[in-house]
Amino acid sequence: MPTLVIGPGAVGLYVATALLRAGEAVVLWARPRSAAALQQRGLQVRFPAHTVTFGPQQVRVVTSPGEALRAGPYRAAFLTVKTYHLPALLPALQQAAPAWPVLVDLLNGVTSTATLQAALGPQAVLPGTVTTPVQRLAPGVVVVEKPRGVGLAQHPQTPALQALLQRGGVTVRVYANPAALKWTKLLTNLLGSATAALLDWPPARIYAHGGLFALEMAQLREALAVMRALDLPVVALPGVPSRALAWGVTHLPRALLQPILRYKVGRGRGEKMPSLHQDLHRGDGQTEIDALQGAVAATARRLGLSAPTNALLARLVREVAAGQIPAERFRHRPQALLAAWQEAHG
Ligand SMILES: NC(=O)c1ccc[n+]([C@@H]2O[C@H](COP(=O)([O-])OP(=O)(O)OC[C@H]3O[C@@H](n4cnc5c(N)ncnc54)[C@H](OP(=O)(O)O)[C@@H]3O)[C@@H](O)[C@H]2O)c1
Incomplete structure (x- = not known):
């Protein structure tokens, strides 16, 4: 079963790379400009000591909720857009939500989880955070400045996602208190x-x-x-x-x-x-x-x-x-x- 990454920018490609390195199939839900670049050139993630590349044939790219639904069902979805992208994306997320058991909210700030839970249901959202600084150089090309890790709140899906990301080389800590x-x-x-x-x-x-x-x-x-x-x-x-x-x-x-x-x-x-x-x-x-x-x-x-x-x-x-x-x-x-x-x- 593939995993969906919604918003393949800096954090999205960092997460997608970990999933691909863990041997998972990955579907990227992108906007048209990034979708075209990812379909032509694939993705490149530069770590401090090495660079990881995946060709266009190694990831599937979708650009709409309908396409996202058809490429599912998914093991999980990771949301990695900016907080200001969220209001426009919310109806599409609601439309595609039947395709995944949980949406991992990796957005910074303290407003996204409540917004997502109100739209999708409290159990449908898994709050998380990324502490690795990542910079996007161009669509499909990102630099991981200092690998640090990911925090995930406790949830029935957390142990499987933690194991997956760790297999992909990312340190994951689990937290009992999502708001903290x-x-x-x-x-x-x-x-x-x-x-x-x-x-x-x-x-x-x-x-x-x-x-x-x-x-x-x-x-x-x-x-x-x-x-x-x-x-x-x-x-x-x-x-x-x-x-x-x-x-x-x-x-x-x-x-x-x-x-x-x-x-x-x-x-x-x-x-x-x-x-x-x-x-x-x-x-x-x-x-x-x-x-x-x-x-x-x-x-x-x-x-x-x-x-x-x-x-x-x-x-x-x-x-x-x-x-x-x-x-x-x-x-x-x-x-x-x-x-x-x-x-x-x-
Ligand atoms: N970068 C970091 O070091 C870092 C670390 C920890 C946490 N964070 C947080 O993580 C979140 C993501 O940050 P980021 O730096 O990864 O941002 P980013 O590089 O700007 O990536 C956001 C991605 O979301 C895509 N997107 C926006 N609306 C979309 C839509 N409707 N459908 C599909 N894709 C859509 C953007 O598309 P386009 O490609 O078309 O622009 C872009 O690829 C933010 O809340 C940020 O604060 C970032």
Whole structure:
């Protein structure tokens, strides 16, 4: 029985490669441009020490829910689109859902699982996360920067999927608390993401700047306060020192914390700029901010907490993305961003 990967971009091809290496048949559900490239050239995944290629005859590509249904039934489906692709894709997912027993939600942020569960049913969705940074160079060609792994929530299908991905060379950890998994991943996605997008600076430079470091810590502490209010523990993610991060942000003095995080945040990303930076600078108005800082701010509001730093970053990224304020207002201008932050705090 094949496995379906919906959205064969960076993460989708990373997952597809693991499945193919495990000896599974894989069907890729792509949009027309990527579908054409995959059908002509197959896929190429560059790992730090080697490159894996699969020719066009080794994967089947479909482009519509009808085709996806006909190529099934599947062992499972992995969803690897961006959060902003989800609303348009949802009706097609509902149409094709009879073809798979479970949809693995690998999207970043904390909004996708609820959206998918509302559309498909609570047991039909398996929340997960990817901690390996992957970059797409062209349709069908991706670079795996630092292999780390995948987290999957407990579900009747999880043991089989865990075994499969591990056979394909991916470290998989299983989590009893899906919300803790998604929120912990969100915590790591906040690091140098919105600030890098707004300033057009790499995260290591942001963590070397005194004022920006304070802003970064404020957004993390707000997110940790929301997690505490939701009674969600910070969990250990595959290959990511997420618990040490949360402990350090809460307990370490700045003089110790800043050099550690500056080193870790710079080194942790490889060559890849944060996705929010790439989203904002693509210029099509679409970013994942609503599922990240925006979700922290919205959840804080719902809980009667205050998260002004996340609210500000979310608003500014939204406004720059929508062209309501010029990108030049913050580009390479940390003082402008810090002034807006001070103003947001009254
Ligand atoms: N990249 C990373 O390092 C990384 C790591 C962990 C988690 N994540 C998260 O994983 C998710 C995916 O990120 P990514 O970096 O893999 O994004 P990406 O490279 O942009 O891939 C998204 C893919 O979804 C496809 N897609 C969009 N709408 C579709 C539709 N209606 N039907 C079929 N395919 C569709 C896109 O098609 P086109 O090819 O036509 O654009 C693209 O191939 C995001 O939530 C991201 O935050 C990413």
